[in-house]
Amino acid sequence: MKALNIVLAVIGGAVAGATVGLLLAPEKGEKTRRNIVKYLESKGIKLQKSKLEDLADEIAEEIEK
Numbered sequence: 001m002k003a004l005n006i007v008l009a010v011i012g013g014a015v016a017g018a019t020v021g022l023l024l025a026p027e028k029g030e031k032t033r034r035n036i037v038k039y040l041e042s043k044g045i046k047l048q049k050s051k052l053e054d055l056a057d058e059i060a061e062e063i064e065k
Contacts, residue, residue, distance in 0.1 A: 014043040019059060032060050 018039045036056035045052075 010043070011045060014040060014045060015059065019063060032063070033057060036060065 018036055021039070033053065033056040036059050037052055040052060040055070
């Protein structure tokens with residue numbers, strides 16, 4: 001259970017960091033999604049390309065709200 005908490009904390013931190021970064025420097029949607037994908041990959045989050053793009057789309061939509 002402890003390892004799972006660490007993994008979730010890392011993922012949560014990566015998402016929070018990406019969100020803060022995007023809020024401070026917003027760009028067009030396509031470029032924003034591309035930046036989110038690159039950021040997540042740089043943090044070692046490995047998902048299938050389609051799932052990674054879906055996650056980036058969700059984050060971008062939340063930012064736009």
